[in-house]
Each structure stands twice: as C-alpha cells, then as structure tokens.
Amino acid sequence: MTDHEEAATVRPLTLAWVNRHLEVGERIVRIEALHGGATAEMRRLTIGTRDGGTRDLVLRSFVDPFFVEHAEDGLNRETGALTQLPGTGVPAPGLVAVDPTAAQCEYPSLLMTHLAGRTVLDDEGLETRVPLLARQLVAIHGVRPAERPRKYVTLTTADTVVTPKGADAAAWAAAIDVIRGPVPPYEGRFLHRDFHPGNVLFEVPPSRPAGARITGVVDWAATSWGPVDLDVAHCSTNLALLHGPAWGLRFAEAYEEAGGVLAAAASERLYWRVRDGLAFSEEVRLVARPWREAGRTELTTRVVEERLDAYVTGLMDGLG
Template structure:
C-alpha cells in the first residue's frame, strides 16, 4: 500500500531540500497503527530511511502521538537509543490520519528461541536505563489496562489459579516509587543487529509514570508467550541483577506481576496475530492461551 496523497505531501514538507520519497514498504507486527518504511533519496544520490506511523480510526491517536513526540525529543539527550523525531501531525490536520514521522533505526526485533538467554540480560539492562530517565515534564500516570471484571479466563485454563489472581487485583493498589515507563517494552519493540547487539527501542506511544514493576511484568509475559514461562521469570531476575528496583514487598511484587498476564487475556488473539505476522507462525491463539495459563500458574508459586 502506498502513502495516502495528503500524508505524502506532508511528509515531503518534512524533508530537506532536494529530498524525495522513492520507495514505500509496509512494516508488520503492530496492532493499532499503520507503519511504513520510507526510502528517501537526496539530491546527491545519498539515501536514508524514515518510518511513518499513522493511526486510522484510533480514538486516542492525538494523545499517543503527542506522548511519542515528547519521548523521542527527550531521548536525544540521553543514552537510550530511540528514533529521532522528524515531524508530527497529532490530529490529522494535514494528513488523512494522525501521523508521526521519525528516523529508522538499524536492526530488527529478534523473536526466535535461539539466543534468547543471551538477549534477556541486554533487555533487562536497557529497561533499567529507561527507568532511570528523568524528563523535565512527567508523562501521565499509568493506566492498568484491565479490571477484575474484564479478565477473560482462557478455555481449558486452571480456573482456580485465575480466580485467585483476579482476587489479588481486586485488592488495594500498592504504594510505589514512580519511574518513567515505556509501557510497551517487549521483544517486538527492541532491535538487535546481526551480532546480537541491541541497537535501539521503538514504539514510544505510551510513556507513563508509575511503578517499574509494570514494565517488567509486561516484558516478562511477552517473553513467556514467545519462549515459555521460565523465560518470563528469568527476565524478572535479570532486571534486578542489572540494578533495577522492584517493589520491596513480595505481596506488592506479586500484585504487579499478575496484572499484566490478566490484562493480556483480554486481547490474546490480537497479540498472537501480531507475533504470527512478525514471523512466529507457531503462536496460534490456542498456543498463546496455553502459555499464558502456564505462566500465571508459575507466578502463583511467588504468591506470598
């Protein structure tokens, strides 16, 4: 699919003199946005790549693009590598749909089982660095993404385990020390080169302020879905080994850890579809549901 006419005209306005878009490539793996890789040629034959994110029929597009633009602008003065902001039209004033244009980072998400043990410490160290960021203006407070009444227990799951976890999030929210959160830090949003070196983090549409435990829980459940429950638990340990700080109370840690698997239950079919589109054809909805159930069961052993 090519870029829509008004959006293409807006993109052209963001380019340097003499530059033009010469190729458009659809990027796969996202759930809420259309993603395009744009090859841009300069007047002297040099080329560079940009990424165009467009939200089509997304209610909170303005908020997401405003947050992402702020995050990318902030990252330029830090050691955390993210795309550079080129331009943003958060309300679709000039584009057909709300859009953001940014630089393209080298590398790709690596979702294969091979080498995951070596990648987990790299993921953990990167997340510790993100949580150390101190923006001049804090992003909005986190949202929990689920309630006790909206969790969907997967078919064939251990209903007693799920009921016990749901009861946990019916309780009071633990106190926490606020941190800068990526809020969708997971293997699909972290890039590696061919030498297994981390080259950057993408998808900064939901930065929030809240407990580090939430980001850790989110990455852990995605690792559990991709590679098995033990790898999710390994990430939690790797985060602490990298210097990250989680909730001091075992009960509080358990509260945050179970929140993300429960939230994942509501859109597990979309998550599985995104992983398949990114190359993990084995992750059917049924397979993802089974791994989610196995991971929540494994977490129960951490229950105080």
C-alpha cells in the first residue's frame, strides 16, 4: 500500500491538522488502525523523521454521534490529565495536540505520543497482572494534581438497571435497593475512572510471563475527582466479566495489599461495587464487542451477562 492510500484512512482535514503538528521535515509514512476501543477510532501513525528514523504517534477521533456529543468534555479531561501526569511516575502518553470541538478536524480528535507495550486480555498470566494493576491504580490515586478534574459521575440509577434474563432476581433486587440509598461519605482523590485491563499496556517476556510489567495507562477521557472505591469497583467489574467473577471479587483485596485504602465500612464498599456492577447491565453489548474483536471470541453478550449476574450475586452474598 502506498503512503497516499494509507493516508486516506485518516480524513483529509484531520490529516492536514496532524501534519501541522509534526516537526519540520517529518512526514507520515504509515497509518495503522488500532482495535479494541469502544468509543473512538484509533490510529497509529508512524512518522518519518529528518534523520531517517521513525517515531510513532496515536490519533484518537470520536466519530460515533453519541460519543461526539460528549467528546469535548472527554477530550478536555484527557488534556488536563496528560498535562499534569508528567513527573508523577504514572506512565501516560504525552499530549501533542487536541481539537476538542472539531474546529480544524472532521471530528473531535486528540494526537498523543505512542507508548510501548500492548493490552493483554487473556486469562493466562492473570495471577501476575492483577497485583500489577492494583499497584498501578494505587499510584494513580496518589497523584495530587495542581488542578482537580471535575467531580465523578455515576453511570446508572436504580430505575435504569437492566436485570439480565435468567438472573437471580432476589439478588438483583437487593443490589438495586443498595444504590437507592444515600451516597456514602468519601475523601476525594484523583481517579482514572475507566481503569481496566483494556486501558493498560504491558510488556510480557515470551519466555517469562511472570516478568510482565506495565508500560502505560491510556484513555484518560473520564478523569475525575471522587472516591477511590469507584475506580476499584470499575476495574473489579471488568475483571469479573473478562476473567470470571472470582477475579472481580479478588481485586479490592489486591488493591489493599498494594497499599490502597478503601472505605472503612463494608456497607460503603458494597455501595460502590454494586453501583458499578449494575451500570454494566445497561451496556453489556457495547462492553463485549471490543473484547471479541481483540480475540476473546467466546465472550458473547450472553456469556458476559451470565458473568455479570454471578458477580453481582457474589457481591450480595459476600458483603451484603
């Protein structure tokens, strides 16, 4: 494929915008679609440098009408995070340019540096990766930004929960009652707000899976200020759906083992974990699709629904 044909995979105005943010003498030599994201088109751009070498950038563009509507807020949050994270020890992309309102591009877009590593969604090696995820999340919560991001938002209400077909009706009714109650008190912290294995990059030595290490955390568009329990709950739900309910139930313990501090009362911890779990009931299809595209073809919507039911039931049995 020629450079021209590859460049056509990025829309003309966006391509021109990217070129304006390259160094003098640089040019795009390759464009590759990145898969696995649920909200935006992702492209890896290989840039030919003046000295004959290359470097990589990542272009994110929000094209779906629903996500375009929320893109300005998300890109402004991500810009704020990427501006403040350097020097914190949290491995995040570097900001190159952003067009949150599509003033220059066809769609709201963000251009950032490319990080080494890859997402790992397989079950193999999970016992090594979960403690790494927990330690990374503790480090994120330790960030003290000069400017706080906006307050967190929750993604469900007691009236919008969709109980899966065949689910334990009594457990779900009890879980819904939990989130009808008042929001527990909390001490605000810096949250990623969408921290899960699909937004974490790893390097895993082929011959030594136990030597895995995190090389980056991406997708900071939901960065918020709020309770650490909510970030932990979100990763827990993702682990439960990706790898089985037991892993979701295990993650909070791993977070505490890594030095994280959760809500003191069991009822408060239950509130956040149930609230996040129930939020997934409204978007099971959206969540499952990128996992299947990334190779987890067995994770049909029905399988994910069954795992969500088992996870919510496990929460109510174990903490209720």
